[in-house]
Amino acid sequence: MDVMADQAVAKRARGLDRAFEILDYLRLRREPANPNEIASQIGAPRSSVYELVGLLLRQGILEHVDGEGRVYxxxxxxxxxxxxxxxxxxTRECDRVLEGLATETRETAQFCMLDGNKYAVVRMREGARPFRISSDIGRPVPIPWTASGRLLxxxxxxxxxxxxxxxxxxxxxxGSWLDPMAFIGEARAAARTGVFTFDSIVDSFTRCFAVAVPGMGRRCIATVCLVAPRDDGVRNHDRYIDALKAAAVRLGSIGIPKP
Amino acid sequence: MDVMADQAVAKRARGLDRAFEILDYLRLRREPANPNEIASQIGAPRSSVYELVGLLLRQGILEHVDGEGRVYxxxxxxxxxxxxxxxxxxTRECDRVLEGLATETRETAQFCMLDGNKYAVVRMREGARPFRISSDIGRPVPIPWTASGRLLxxxxxxxxxxxxxxxxxxxxxxGSWLDPMAFIGEARAAARTGVFTFDSIVDSFTRCFAVAVPGMGRRCIATVCLVAPRDDGVRNHDRYIDALKAAAVRLGSIGIPKP
DNA sequence: TGTGCATGTCCACAATAACAGACATCGAAA
DNA sequence: TTTCGATGTCTGTTATTGTGGACATGCACA
Structure with a gap:
């Protein structure tokens, strides 16, 4: 009986969901934490987190890492x-393909998919450069920030x-705002060719090349990408795209799970 | 109010535990299954499994794999x-060490740890033989069945x-029964030298060599092993033990998580 | 010594999740 | 055709659990 019926009434979270919140928090933090800190960071009741961490420890899903307290x-x-x-x-074939791409182009090659409603790098092979460009495996990135996002x-x-x-x-x-309809426009154009290239919007020195990997009756279940310094990227545009297309064909024929 | 107070009164399982039962079942089965089958195999109520599978799908912890129904x-x-x-x-250093062992001895090299109260192979490198001997990564095996088990x-x-x-x-x-005290006796002897060797009791043609990897103030947090055909094993006993001991020293110096 | 913060444990209670079981399909076998 | 099993959905009920908050430390700092 509440006056404000449509208000979110401090719903009780489900244990399972909280548990995976904890796991994801640790995954993204990429470093151990104690239950107290986890609770405050994910905004969950301390008593709940202590109980869940206990359960997850018993399951071997979490491990004590410190002398005491901290878990990972x-x-x-x-x-x-x-x-x-x-x-x-x-993954095996994927690594082979990325290896080929990286040696052929000397640029960083990545295999990317959706992770829920984010973009994530699944496999990566760094290029043969003195200063290598790389990303974290599995780190979720907003879809509109990425070239692959247009295709996925x-x-x-x-x-x-x-x-x-x-x-x-x-x-x-x-800090700037990307108009969603502009994004969709780019995505539609990209879908027609299966290719999207742009100067990365997450930094100021890279150019990204993404090519769709089709499968399971869908036009793009994954992408192969190259991340290059901008000048190299512009210079080698056609060569890179051709290499990626060949790689996508190889990858399209192996069984990739649907997103 | 029950007459038989100490009897297990058909306890309701916790969702989290059931969820990880489902995951473990799929992991060991190593093949997709539909909720119905999971429920009957792990002995859980169908309605519970359907609900949990739904939640795990939403979390991306499980995925639909088929046209329909089956999940993995x-x-x-x-x-x-x-x-x-x-x-x-x-894992990186570990793989390097196993690589070295495998090329030096031409036998299958494994890195093993406890997984709960079972033994499991964590990393493996197959030997350079026409007929290679190998095991599944991560498959739980009763501790007393293994050479490493004596050390772990x-x-x-x-x-x-x-x-x-x-x-x-x-x-x-x-089908034979290993007297627990006999097992403990073997374990105590093995602990003194950090080495255990025997003709495998899970098959009739292999000989296993295990050496303890110490760490975290404990005498054995992992093992490195060779699995060899029996005749080769007997012939090269000393050489294999020496190689394993050197490998264990290398592994002991890197940070291995405690079991 | 007192104050404050970070850490961990414990308890009681309402909210709700796990369950039993009914129901609805569908395809194969009889 | 009926029968059966396998599959998936939907309830209502009740045992359980997630939660708020009290309590107990211990440590740092004034």
């Missing part, structure tokens, strides 16, 4: 991830895209 | 496992060991 992702996650990797063993949402309708991509992800790292 | 481990597990691997990046429980007291190792794990694959 546990070995069982490693085993589970391993089983995933083995089942969809596209190719099969959605306009309204699906607008529902799928969080509103705030159209705010670019430099 | 999802990409998020891959990312989580990746973060674990990166944090404890002993080195720091426990007798009663801790008896509590830790499930009673039924002393039943060997050939």
């Amino acid at each position: 992702l546990g070995r069982k996650l490693f085993f589970l991830g391993n089983a995933y990797e083995e089942h969809y063993d596209f 949402i190719a099969d959605m309708s306009d309204s699906e895209i607008l529902d799928f991509v969080p509103r705030e992800d159209f705010r670019l790292p430099d | 481990l999802g990409r998020k597990l891959f990312f989580l496992g990746n973060a674990y691997e990166e944090h404890y990046d002993f 429980i080195a720091d426990m007291s007798d009663s801790e060991i008896l509590d830790f190792v499930p009673r039924e794990d002393f039943r060997l694959p050939d």
